[in-house]
Amino acid sequence: MKTRNVFHWLSNKQVLSVGLSSATQRHFSDNIWAQKLDVQLMKEIESRWSKKVNSRQLDGKNEAKDKYYILPMFPYSSGDFHMGHIRTYVISDTLSRFHQMTGKNVLQPIGWDAFGLPAENASIERHIPVDKWAKSDVENMKSQLQSFRFNFDWDLEINTCFPNYYRWTQHIFLKLFHAGLVYQKEALVNWDPLDETALSDEQVDEDGKSWRTGVKVEKKILKQWFVKTTAFAKSLYDGLDETVLNKANDVHVMQRDWIGECDGYSFNFNLVSGNHKMQKFITVWTRHPEHLNNIQYLTVLPGSMLDHMEPTQDWNKNRRLSIQAANPINGSTIPIFVNDTVTYEECQDVKAGIPEIFLEDHVFAQENEIEIKKIDPVFSTKEEICNYAMEKNIGGYPVSSKLKDWLISRQRYWGTPIPLVFCSNCVGPQPIPYDLLPVRLPHTNKINMNTRAITPLESASSWVRTKCPSCGGPAKRVTDTMDTFFDSSWYYLRYLDVSNEKVPFDPKVVQSLLPVDVYVCSKEHAILHLYYARFMSHFLHSIGWVPNKEPFQKLLTPGKLKAKTYKFERSGDYVKKSEVKVAGPGSGPGQLHGYHKASNEKVKIDWEEMSESKRNSVDPAQVVAEYGIDTTRLMVLYYSAPTHDKLWITGEFKSILDWQRKAWQIVKNFMRIRDRQTPVRSIDEAKLPMDEEMMYNERNSFIKSVWHLYSELHLFNTIISKFHKMFTLLSNCSNASIRSGKEFERALAEMIILMAPMAPHFAAQLWQGIALVPYRLNENEFNWSGTVFEQKWPVVDDNFPMYLIVQVDNDMKHRFTITNAELRLITKEQAIEKAKSLPRLQEILTVAEVLGTSYHAIENSDHTINFKTKFSHRRSESESIKQS
Structure with a gap:
């Protein structure tokens, strides 16, 4: 293929x-325009x-x-x-x-x-x-x-x-595996007892509950597969400043807080039992990799994985484990203690003891009879140690203390199979060759979907047994599947x-x-x-x-769409709206309360995000059946910015329908008057030049504003509001303007084009209406034989005045008035030169070091040149805006 x-x-x-x-x-002319616009007609228009x-x-x-x-x-x-x-x-x-x-x-x-x-x-x-x-x-x-x-x-x-x-997905997983970024490790995992699978730390909320089921997670030791996302922590942290994500302030903050400042380094220490090197390791985070050679003991928190590996009935605040760790730099074996009195870094349950350097560690070593040795350095610099660790794939990369690697294995069936096998003849997991992918899931008739003792895939014995791709011997497939986030x-x-x-x-x-x-x-x-x-x-x-x-x-990031919820005050269980009789105000601001019809138990009424589990979801099919597609689209876009939460109030549909009816009536009136049968008063004819000039300015201002709202701000709710002003303006125009005004015709046509992304069916019908008039004044401005979707997007006229705004540290100091044609041609360098010609700016820049300049040039909108300085020059008092 x-x-x-x-x-x-x-x-x-x-x-x-x-x-x-x-x-x-x-x-269209005979049957559509003779009717009054209602929901039924809207549906007919949408169908056509x-x-x-x-x-x-x-x-x-x-x-x-x-x-x-x-x-x-x-x-x-x-x-x-x-x-x-x-x-x-x-x-x-x-x-x-x-x-x-x-x-x-x-x-x-x-x-x-x-x-x-x-x-x-x-x-x-x-x-x-x-x-x-x-x-x-x-x-x-x-x-x-x-x-x-x-x-x-x-x-x-x-x-x-x-x-x-x-x-x-498996192919990309193997790319990560071959790059040394996938590993298996016995870990103390978050276990969801309801879904019976492991969860990554990221999938457990601050209350210790599962992100999906909401049940309290348990701790369980399992062999799990991880992706070493921490190896890219510094790159991911720095990348937040290199992308426009930094303009999405809340998202930028969330990402930055999650990754954390990469002010330390992680290293893997192999675990040792007696003289036997275990196939297990513990990750140690430190701010001081240059002292890695002098780490002479480790402490772990109670409840950590190593604590669970050696459980005891005789708990005290400090106990020594039989398991030890091997220093990855010099190979020396060091003791491990379970202790909750020493100071741990944020989100860390392991601490490296360096008694040669730090007083707290020195005291701990003396109290626990740890011999404090002076160990000659293997490497002379921090960079050498980190480079060595990265070469050996045992760490060395910068990372915060709170970021963990990505736990991707899940003990369920319905996920991407992990394309690895284990063979008794070969060391470690063996990857399936790329050309043998995909490793397909076995059919459900071959597995026990209800098993809880083992993973479901493990019950598909004929699927589990396979040949090793490396030596050809008998092998077993990995029976975990991947996290769907992969x-x-x-x-x-x-x-x-x-x-x-x-x-x-x-x-x-x-x-x-x-x-x-x-x-x-x-x-x-x-x-x-x-x-x-x-x-x-x-x-x-x-x-x-x-x-x-x-x-x-x-x-x-769209905000939440909220609908009313009804839940018992005592239990918090949700009930359907139909089961509740509303009584009056509730205990909280804006809240109502009611009573359950069957039990008469008190019910709290509130606004919450739509959800099937909260019994407040609204079926889109029912909404469209009642109001039509475009009215529903406009309702979703109106009353709230896209990134803000919105309350689902069906009463607001009336305003949207009124909005559409105004537009419908304007076009019907235009078609009627352009039929040349409507008499025009002489006084209206005399006012036509003044009306045309006003319409020219309003049209350009409208286009300028709407363009910016669509392309940059995405404030569709504000666009809909601005249409109200245009509707009023067009509705109040004289018959002379409607019949003979070229600017009126252009404003009406461009208004319909600007409406099309939000209400495409409705705009298509409005356009067809004005395209059917007996004669047109803007014959070459539009493609009258085409639909609204084939029209050129309206732009601000070349001679319309625009602004070149000059800012210092985002504070406006001046704005030049320039025609749109001139503004379109100005480069960043020319804008800087023009700004620096201002005496006021020269005065500021003589005492402030300029760190950089940014030039924000939005098509059909004002342009802004901003000087970022070392010192802020914002003034508390308001300053008048000079214009030229």
Whole structure:
């Protein structure tokens, strides 16, 4: 099969033939515009425009500058969407349509994160094979998305549970393995007793509960597989300042706090029992690798893995273990103590004792009769020690005290099999050759899905037994599966080369398509998933597979969509709204309370994130059935910024419907008056030049504002609000302006174009209405025979005044008034030169050292030159803004 990638996709797209036949035009004219706009008519409009709305208008150009990669986070296949999920895709689709209409070749792919525990548990409960259950889930959810007519690139669709995807997940795993970044270690893990699988530290909340089930985790010693993400800790930490993620302040802070400042180094110490070197090690973190040679004992906290390995009934605050550790630099054997009185670094349960250097360690050594030896250094510098450790793959890389490696093994069936085997003839795990991938999951009829004594895969004995790829002898497969975060750590790359059957993706193909321009990803994934995806990108960059370390140019994190919840005050159990009678105000601000109809027990009423478990999820199909697609889209976008939480209040639909009716009436009135039958008063004719000038200014100001709101701020709620002003302006215009005003016609046409990304069906119908008028004044400004989606995106007129803003430390000092045509041509160097001509700026810069300058040039918006100085020159008193 010939390899297919995004370049094929771009070049094979057909330009939509949009001319409507005269019969179709008459049908629209006779039947649509004679009606009053209501929900039923909206649905009829949406049905008529469904194919046009879902068509791409691409020109087939493949230059990197024309691409725009919008990545909505692919959904976990859980069976049904609620409106909270749909909000993410409305935001993504609105952005996609905006950039498509501005002339870019937009990628907006979609796929399915289909492995994982919920699907496995659901299939067990219902006695359905999990692959069939997952397939049914995906089909149902795909149908839901398609009912909204989101403009996804369905031909790039992926599914993580398909062998043609997880083959490449295994391939990337082996790349990590061969790079020395995968290891197995006996560890004290977080055990979820409900899902009966291990969890990484990242998947346990601050209350010690599972991220998914909410149950209290237990501690259990298991052999687990880890990915050495800490080897890239410094790169990941520094990368936060090199990407525009630093503009997503809360996400930037979350990532920075999670990784931590890399002010120390980790080293692996092998464990020794008697004279026997164990196949186990303990990781020691220290701020002072230059003193590694002089570490003469270790202490571990009570409750740590080594404490569990030698349990005792006779607990005291300090006991010596029989197990010892081998210093990785000089090979000396050193004792290990369980102790909770010494000072441990943040999140560390191991402490290195260096009595030659530190007083606390010296005192501890004397109290425990540890001989304090003066050991000659093996290496003379910290750098030499760290380089040696990295060469031996025993650590040496900078990392914070709180960051741990990624525990990826799961003791469940429904996940990507780990492509390793163990053989009695060979030392260590043996990798499956790349050309023998994928290692497929055995069919569920060969395994015991209900087993809890062992992992489910272990019960598939015929699958477990295999040949060693190294020596050909008998071997056993690893029976753990991978954490589903591994599947999602690289999925955005597979989209770009989805049919490649030789490698996960061709580096040459992705070269010009990365990074992702906007990642629409919920904030709940702004730590774990984002961290793992960033790690994977940094690793793939290190082996030359991707051009950038950072995978995402910009992150857009939709806020939560909240609906009312009803729960018993005593137990906290949730009940359905239909089971409650509302009584009055509750104990908290803005809260209500009610009573359970059946038991008369008091019920607390609050606002919480939509969730099936909270019984407050809203079915998208019911909403669309009641209000239509575009009205629902506008409702999702209105009243709240995309990144803010939003309350689901159905009463707000009335405002949205009124908004649409205003636009509808403006177009109907335009069509009626342009029929040349409406008389025009002479006084209105006299005012026409003044009205036209006003409309020119308002139109340009509107375009300038909306462009910035779409492209930079993504404040669709503000855009909708600004339409209100335009509606009022257009509604109040005289018949003379409507009939003879070229600026009126242009403002109306461009307003409809600007509406199209948010309400595509509705805008398509409005455009068709104004395109059917008997004559037009802007004959060459628009493609009147095409749909709204084929129009050029409105731009600010060349002679409209704009601003070049001068700032010092983000504080505005001056702004130059310049025409849009002039501003468009100004370079950063010219802006700096122009700014430095200001006496006021010269005065500031004589006493302040300039650390750097930034030039923010947004198309069709004001430009800003900012001088970053060593000293802040903000003044507390307000300063007047000079203009030139």
